[in-house]
Amino acid sequence: MNIDHTPHHLAPGYYWYSLDGDPYCILHVHEHGTASLMGTSDEMSAEDLAAFIARGCKIVRIEPPAPDGL
Secondary structure (H helix, E strand, O other), X not given: OOHHHXXXXXXXXXXXXXXXXXXXXXXXXXXXXXXXXXXXXXXXXXXHHHHHHHOOOEEEEEOOOOOOOO
């Protein structure tokens, strides 16, 4: 994904997110900039994700586990 052409700054991966004081949920940002709520098939466009961020959505990256042997 080239994040220079995506309307948000998030790299592909998993994130905790919370909007309007709701409990945190897991968001999966896909290679093409769209995202889905973990455990659902609902997909959010990159533009909608950018709008969430503009509204003050709190987002924290979930770091992937280190590969074995490191």
